[in-house]
Amino acid sequence: MPPNTLFSTPARLTAPAAVKLPRQILVLTGLIYILAGLFFRDPWKTDDVVSLATMLTAINDGSLKAWLLPQVGHLAYAEAGPFTTWIGALSISLLAPVFTLFTSELNAAIIASRMPNLLWFGLLCVGLWRASYWLGRRPEAQPVRLPFGGEPSITDYGRMIADATLLLTLATVGIIWRMHETSEVPALIGFQAIVIYSLVRMFQRPGSGAALLGLTLGVCFLTRGIVGASPILLASVLSIAFVQPLQKHAKWLALSLAIATAIVMAWWIPAQRIGPYWTQQWLLWNLQSVAWVGFAALLNSLRDLAWFLWPTWPLTLLAIWQWRAWVRAPHLLLPLIFLGSSFSSLLFIQGSFEPEYSLLVLPCALLGAFALPTLRRGIVNALDWFAIMCFSLTAATVWLGWIAQQTGWPSKIAHNIARQTQGYDTFISIPAILIALVGTAAWILLVRWRLSVRPAGLLRGTVLSAGGLITTWLLLVTLWMPSLDYVRSYRSVSADLAQALRTHQQAGECLRAEGVGSGQRASFLVFEQINLSFDRRCSLVLQQVSLRDLQRQQVAPLAANADILWQGKREADRHEAFLLIRLPKPH
Structure with a gap:
């Protein structure tokens, strides 16, 4: 280390540049960051819904094995570790009964799992x-x-x-x-x-x-x-x-x-x-x-x-x-x-x-x-301007995409969004729009503060960067959360599968999976308590296939004379589909 460290470091700073950031602003920034997007949405594949499934399995199974060793229903989820399953399951056990006073049992569990x-x-x-x-x-x-x-x-x-x-x-x-x-x-x-x-x-x-x-x-x-x-x-x-x-x-x-x-x-x-x-x-x-x-x-x-x-x-x-x-x-x-x-x-x-x-x-x-x-003052100012331009552009892009989805203008953007959200019925949520408008106004005030007051504090650039990203995130989780849920959630296809099982599943008949991913398996368990078995003797089979192969009739049959009882997919999904199949009884 060089001698006379106190007199020779590359850091050069005046007292006004190290002005204290009000604690209320720091705390409020942190709260907005973590609360925006944490609740009021479905779990998405893969890690999000798989972790929730391990928590629910531990609670519903109740055995020491299910608590010590994370499982997704019958599937041993032997990755990561058990600690987040323990904490999440305890949170659901303690808090979900309170949340059920205001919402459904499933939504209460989802909220509690994120606490x-x-x-x-x-x-x-x-x-x-x-x-x-x-x-x-x-x-x-x-x-x-x-x-x-x-x-x-x-x-x-x-x-x-x-x-x-x-x-x-x-x-x-x-x-x-x-x-x-x-x-x-x-x-x-x-x-x-x-x-x-x-x-x-x-x-x-x-x-x-x-x-x-x-x-x-x-x-x-x-x-x-x-x-x-x-x-x-x-x-x-x-x-x-x-x-x-x-x-x-x-x-x-x-x-x-x-x-x-x-x-x-x-x-x-x-x-x-x-x-x-x-x-x-x-x-x-x-x-x-x-x-x-x-x-x-x-x-x-x-x-x-x-x-x-x-x-x-x-x-x-x-x-x-x-x-x-x-x-x-x-x-x-x-x-x-x-x-x-x-x-x-x-x-x-x-x-x-x-x-x-x-x-x-x-x-x-x-x-x-x-x-x-x-950093020299010119570089710091350049970083400030870059943050202002970058995050103003991202916020404007989020608004423009939402306007295109709601109004059809600009037509090219609206067409691309409609292709990604095929089957989605757009609607306007007044509370979400109000929150988005407040977040946008806060960003405009932050930019105005930087341009008009010209603060000497060195933290202004980091405040702008953090504020810009949080604003963009807030706009995404208010304006776009219904669309994202529609595209990424398995709630609807799980309900369709559950209805098909009520129609076709016979008493004592088990259901096994064929090619079903861990995220999809966890989603069916979370949304409709569909627990897929590994027993090869099950005559009912849920098969995950490529949508392209299905449309081209290139899906290899699991057995000769097998009956396809149901097929479904998420409306906006262009890659995967599911088949519910009954295998013929062996002679």
């Missing part, structure tokens, strides 16, 4: 804000002392870094949908934030920090298994080995690992006894997921990450470059280790996609926040 998302988001906000605050207060991170004074205080600077980190996280495009789904991903992001905070806490309080670290690492393992926990565990070990304030506390790592191991074994030992098949499949899924993916797959991931991590990744690269001489400083090295560990996992996890990409968001946001005080 834990508030907890995961809270962990994310608290853990990330506290970690970045204390990293921002470290002497190595402080801005250059000005010749005549006027630089921000240590507290103000740390608070500005923490606010910027949180706002950059909220402005990241890739996780906004994932944070609203019922799956292990939002929980894992929240736990990663707590792990980072635990390590920062160990700087001064190694005992409590190590205990919190061990607890969180154990829960990470129960949330997404080896695939999800390995990058976080590796980053934790490397941080203790190489981050200077943690090296002297390395002995506390034994406590962390002991606590984590005890938590995992408390689940694994009874799980292995109760469901050896499930645990074998779970271990197999984890081990098969780990393998060298090759550079072609890495290039695909880099292409996806360009939009997934927008707009934080350019700031991340700037931070690494601007602080390159301080690479061993804790405020840079700690997030760099988490970034490197999560990125390296993309090389060794088969089929890496959004769940794996999500672990890159927090370290990118943390590094990006430290880039802000190193």
Whole structure:
């Protein structure tokens, strides 16, 4: 680390630029972010509805096996881990009876299953804000002392870094949908934030920090298994080995690992006894997921990450470059280790996609926040203008598409939307329009504030980015949620299948699946309690086929003289269809 750190860092900042962002604005921004789109919609395939199905199976089955080992009806869902199933099932058990006073039993369960998302988001906000605050207060991170004074205080600077980190996280495009789904991903992001905070806490309080670290690492393992926990565990070990304030506390790592191991074994030992098949499949899924993916797959991931991590990744690269001489400083090295560990996992996890990409968001946001005080005023202003133009355009696009759907103008856009939502009857929801108008007005006021007041605060760009993304998201989940539900929900086709079964299923006759995906299987279970069997002796078969093959009459018959009792699909779906078939009785 260069000498005279306090006088030679690349950060240059005046006290007015580190002005405090009102806490009410930060809290309100977070609440709008997590509440918009969380409720009043159907679960969508795959992860969203599968996780809900495991929760409902645990409640309806009631057995210890169904609680310890996630299942989708008769299907052993041996992926990820049981922790989010436990928390979601408990939430449904406790809160769904209250929600049934206002809505149907199914909708009450759906709402209750998403209440834990508030907890995961809270962990994310608290853990990330506290970690970045204390990293921002470290002497190595402080801005250059000005010749005549006027630089921000240590507290103000740390608070500005923490606010910027949180706002950059909220402005990241890739996780906004994932944070609203019922799956292990939002929980894992929240736990990663707590792990980072635990390590920062160990700087001064190694005992409590190590205990919190061990607890969180154990829960990470129960949330997404080896695939999800390995990058976080590796980053934790490397941080203790190489981050200077943690090296002297390395002995506390034994406590962390002991606590984590005890938590995992408390689940694994009874799980292995109760469901050896499930645990074998779970271990197999984890081990098969780990393998060298090759550079072609890495290039695909880099292409996806360009939009997934927008707009934080350019700031991340700037931070690494601007602080390159301080690479061993804790405020840079700690997030760099988490970034490197999560990125390296993309090389060794088969089929890496959004769940794996999500672990890159927090370290990118943390590094990006430290880039802000190193930027020149012209660059900061350019970023402000880019955020204004970009998100004004996305908000206008959402409105234009909605107008085209409702009025038929512009005709080309209306035609494309109608093709994607074939069979959908448009309608206008007055409450949704009012919320969308309020959100649009808030964005216009935010832009006007930036252009007319010209605030000196360095956070203005991150406020604009977060506010713009949240505005676009709010417009999507108000104006477009009915259409999205129509296109992506399996509620209607599940009802059609249930009606066909009431008509054709005979007493004692079971139904098995043929080629039905886990998301579709979970949807039929959630919406109509249709539990598909694996028994080959079942004479009723639900077969999932390609719609193109069905239209061309190229679907291979399951048996000669089999009767097709029903066929159906989602109205807007152009790819898949379902056949209910009765097989002839064997002679």
